[in-house]
Amino acid sequence: MSIWIYIAVMAIVTYLIRVIPFALFRKKISSKFIRSFLHYVPYGVLSAMTMPAIFYSTGNIATSSVGTAVALILAYFDLPLIVVALAAAASAFVSGLFLGVG
């Protein structure tokens, strides 16, 4: 089978998932419960995506933990996203040098 058919199926399914709720839903939701629910969705999703995956993100739990700790501290002090993100990677890299892992 042509790879382009696979790619088309992937792309169409993924786009439909995004566009149907986004384009067709135009009304303001009045239910307080649903509005609260939608308000919390990003935090639930991002937290579940990050934990525990972040501890495996560099392929080494020790360097990932260093990066995670640095990110948590900097995020706690409200530093900008890019600073937190790059400092996490830099500290994971440097701790990798010290620990002798790749």
Next chain:
Amino acid sequence: MKSDFLKGTAAGIPIALGYLSVSFGFGIMAQGAGISVFEAFMISLTNLTSAGQAQGVGIIAAGGTLLEMAAVQLIINIRYALMALSLSQKLDDRFTFPKRLIAAYGITDEIFAVCSTEKGKITPNYMYGIIAISTLGWVTGTLLGAAAGEILPSSITAALGIVLYGMFLAIIIPPAKKEKSILFVVVIAALLSVLCKYVVPFLSGGFAMILCALTATLLGALLFPEEEEDDT
């Protein structure tokens, strides 16, 4: 109008940098699965999603059926439907139907995170700006990874694996500090997710993530139904 686009572009820079490193890995992976540089580029351009693409490449390499491909993409990416619904409540009046059709293309975890935690309404140009630079990072990284393979030493590419997660923490920690309800949702989702990973490891990652996020969010909405300030 134009400054909204630039504002979006600026907000998207950390996303684009994160994508550059993640999609670099995807490019290497696609090439390993026998997919050409151009095909890998097209997959990234038309899908703009990490987990779905990685699974998709596996299915292509294994010669899976189209039904399997559609089902896997549906399960892994169904979280975007939730995000799209949530974002639909934050859209500015300038978001006409055609503009929604365009911007829907760019609803990813990271773009959603930045848009949904932005103060006030989201304008089309702001969202276009984020999507444009993020997509640029995503396809550029794919091209570089697929074409050049292992130029960067593995110590650097490995460390870059944490970039997007670091950004996620930077998004959720400050509001969790201010609102007890958000802290609750964040902690419950994290605990459930850790539990899923070690207690029911056979659950697929995407599915487990949806389950944990939904449970934590539902609990949050049930226990703290009053937090609405950010939506206006």
